[in-house]
Amino acid sequence: QMQLEESGGGVVQPGRSLTLSCVASGFPFSNYAMHWVRQNPGRGLEWVADVSRDGGTRYYGDSVEGRFTISRDNSKNTVDLQMNDVRVEDTGLYYCAKSMFSGSFHFDLWGRGTLVTVSS
Amino acid sequence: EIVMTQSPVTLSVSPGERATLSCRASQTISTNLAWYQARRGQAPRLIIYSASTRATGVPDRFAGSGSGTDFTLTISRLQSEDYGVYYCQRYDNWPTFGQGTRVETK
Numbered sequence: 001q002m003q004l005e006e007s008g009g010g011v012v013q014p015g016r017s018l019t020l021s022c023v024a025s026g027f028p029f030s031n032y033a034m035h036w037v038r039q040n041p042g043r044g045l046e047w048v049a050d051v052s053r054d055g056g057t058r059y060y061g062d063s064v065e066g067r068f069t070i071s072r073d074n075s076k077n078t079v080d081l082q083m084n085d086v087r088v089e090d091t092g093l094y095y096c097a098k099s100m101f102s103g104s105f106h107f108d109l110w111g112r113g114t115l116v117t118v119s120s
Numbered sequence: 121e122i123v124m125t126q127s128p129v130t131l132s133v134s135p136g137e138r139a140t141l142s143c144r145a146s147q148t149i150s151t152n153l154a155w156y157q158a159r160r161g162q163a164p165r166l167i168i169y170s171a172s173t174r175a176t177g178v179p180d181r182f183a184g185s186g187s188g189t190d191f192t193l194t195i196s197r198l199q200s201e202d203y204g205v206y207y208c209q210r211y212d213n214w215p216t217f218g219q220g221t222r223v224e225t226k
Contacts, residue, residue, distance in 0.1 A: 004163070045207055045217035061214070100169060105211035106154040108175060110163040 002026035002109050004096045009114030012086055020081040020114055022096030027109075030054070030074040033099040035107060036081045038116075040092030048094070051079060053102060063089070083116070091118045122147045124208055126218035132226040139195040141221045143208035148188045152212035155184055155193045158220070159204040167206070168193060195223070 008020040020036070036048040049060045049070040058070050067086075072079040079096060093115050097107035123146040133139045143153065151171035158164045166175040168184035171191055181202075183194045195202055203225060208218040 044219045045209075047215040047217075059214075095164065097164075100166070105213075105215045106166070106169050106209060107156075107164075108166045108169075110165070112161070112163045 002098075004098065004109055004111035006094060006096050006111045006114040009094065009116045011117045011119060012083075013120050014087060014118055015085055018083045018086060018116060020083065020094055020096075020116070022079045022081075022111060024077045024079070024096075024098070027098070029077040031102060033103045034070075034072060034079040035097045035099065035105075036070060036079075037095045037097050037107070037110075038090075038092040039095070039113070040089075042089075043092075046092075047105075049081065050099075050105070086116075086118045088118050091116060122149065122210060122213075122216060124210055124216055124218040126206075126208055126221050128221060129219075130222045130224060132224050133198050134226040135198055135200060137198055137226075139198050139202075139223055141193040141195075141206055141208075141223075143186075143191040143193070143218050145189045145191075145210055149210045149212045151187045152210055153184075153186070153191050154209045154211060156207045156209065157202075157204050158207065164207075198223070 003025045006022045012018045035050040051070045055072045069082040093113040095113045096111045098109040100108035125144045127142045153171045155168040156164045172184045181196045205220045
């Protein structure tokens with residue numbers, strides 16, 4: 001059974017850092033690009049970042065470019081999101097998601113999410 | 121930036137009835153559109169991709185249609201497990217989502 005499970009969320013002060021992790025199981029992890037998508041009440045669902053199958057190519061949404069870094073470890077079936085200089089507007093439920101086709105930008109598997117709250 | 125607009129915001133439907141959800145793109149996206157179902161406490165679920173192709177395991181009461189800028193998700197014979205929030209998403213370029221349509225019990 002294909003599955004994604006996120007962890008690492010919590011309460012963090014503005015300007016600080018937090019790292020989210022996602023572990024995958026049930027499918028050949030290294031065959032697919034992986035993504036982070038977030039949801040907050042004010043902005044709905046927002047794509048955050050993606051990393052290619054081999055980890056060599058990464059793309060970011062405009063709102064996180066330069067502050068967040070996505071990475072993956074194919075030996076451990078994990079994908080991480082390092083969040084630096086967090087802002088109040090980064091608050092939300094962060095989902096890990098799998099590309100449906102190797103590098104596609106639609107997602108056939110999501111985790112249940114991990115909640116990040118940015119507050120002083 | 122292409123904006124995805126969904127309507128209505130909330131749809132009240134009785135079990136067994138039909139639900140029709142709309143999604144409009146501000147520019148043409150061909151058929152590069154997906155629909156997802158989100159239920160509280162659960163992982164979002166892909167329902168439709170390529171505007172009209174049902175994802176694996178999705179029952180045939182779900183149907184997607186449209187191309188270009190106007191798209192529709194139809195749920196015929198609504199069942200209890202179908203209630204939730206539905207999002208459309210373009211993926212011709214950087215993915216963007218609509219704001220969602222909540223399908224609730226009438």
